[in-house]
Amino acid sequence: MAWQGVPVYYQDPNQQYYGGQPGYLPNQGYPPQGGYPPPGGYPQGGYPQGGYPQGGYPPQGGYPQGGYPPQGGYPPQPGFAPMPQQGYGGTYNDPEQGMDDGDVKGFGFSEESIRKAFIRKVYSILMIQLLITFGVVCLFSYHMPTQLWVRQHSYLVWVALAVMIVTLIAMACCGEVRRKSPTNIIFLILFTMAESFLLGVTAATYRAQEVSIAIGITAAVCLGLTLFAFQTKWDFTVMGGVLFVALIVFMIFGIVAIFLPGKTMTLVYSSLGALLFSFYLIYDTQLIIGGKHKYSISPEEYIFAALNLYLDVINIFIYILSILGASRN
CATH class of the missing domain: 1.10.287 (Helix Hairpins)
Structure with a gap:
């Protein structure tokens, strides 16, 4: 029996009752207040009808602030590029959107740093x-x-x-x-x-003195041309076709010079050769520098780049030595 809706508890030697149903006694199990409700549904203070209360699982609309991150991904972590979403500032290098300032963020590399390392490697090999x-x-x-x-x-x-x-x-x-x-x-x-x-x-x-002079002149010319190629605003990388045509004409002229030997022919041929490969040295140097120039050599081609510069310097030396020898002779 119950008084005014208050459940009455009974105890039997073999069975326990709660509100007329098998359950737990107040002093030996879960109490009625806040525990299992009486017949007829959950009392006020239990789980409400219509959804979860505030403080439990998040209401309709997603997770609250402080739980999982909102749409856009996780917040930026140290060492990782931030995601380009509205929730958190910053951008990352999306391959469809291009590179941001050429940086490979999160790894400490950039196009500029890679290019500088490439230049150091090329000139180290060239010096050896x-x-x-x-x-x-x-x-x-x-x-x-x-x-x-x-x-x-x-x-x-x-x-x-x-x-x-x-x-x-x-x-x-x-x-x-x-x-x-x-x-x-x-x-x-x-x-x-x-x-x-x-x-x-x-x-x-050739005489040893002429060789020494040729080495000194070659070193001075190559150093000056390299500094010029590094600081000039003129882009010589677009002159590849012109230089190739000039090289073909120079080779034909060399074949003709074989049948017309003489001091004058040697001086003219050697002077043109030194001038042509001086332009090639500027051209190859700017291909290695890259950056503001239209064309550049890939950093993977450091052997090929060093080979190009080496051949330019050697050809300049040979033609300067020929000029000195023709002048003496």
């Missing part, structure tokens, strides 16, 4: 090549026993020429050869040694 080459040239110019030994083994000139041609064609035409390490390093070393040997044999036909 030039040191080896001009060291061999000085050895052939100043050491008479070396000159005599080479004259006694003239076949080495043809061996070096074959190695130089094969390695040059392989690096120029085969992308895998010049990109895959250590194959590219091996081919570059072989080419440098063969070219140094041939250049040493050529320099041995």
Whole structure:
């Protein structure tokens, strides 16, 4: 029985009742207040009709502030690029929207830093090549026993020429050869040694003083042209086609000069050659710099870039040496 809707509790030796139904006693289980409701539904203070109360699971509309992040993703974390949504400021490098200032955010790299590292690598390789080459040239110019030994083994000139041609064609035409390490390093070393040997044999036909002067002039010219290429606003990378045509004309002129020998012809041909490869040095330098220029070399092509600069410097040296020799002769 119950008084005015208040449930009455009964106890039986074998069974417990709560409101006339099997349940728990107030002193031995869950109390009626806030516990299981009496028959007829949940009392006020339990789970309301129509949804969850405030403070429980979030109401219709999503998660509240402080729970899972709103639409747009997670908030920015240190070291990761923020997402380009309304909830949090900042942008990230969306491949469909392009790169923001060339940065690869979250990894500390940028196009500028990659390009600078590429330039340092190229010029480091170039300096090693030039040191080896001009060291061999000085050895052939100043050491008479070396000159005599080479004259006694003239076949080495043809061996070096074959190695130089094969390695040059392989690096120029085969992308895998010049990109895959250590194959590219091996081919570059072989080419440098063969070219140094041939250049040493050529320099041995000139006076040692002329060789020294040619080396000094070449160093000064190349340094000046490199500084000019770095700071000038003129874009020489668009002149690739013009320089190629000029090279073809120069080669034809060289064939004609073979049949018209003479001091004047040698001076003209050597002067044009030094001028042409000076422009090539500026052109190749700006391809390496990249940035504001229209065309640039990929940072993966550091061997090819060093090879281009090396050939430019060597050709300038050869033609300056020819000018000095023709002037003396």
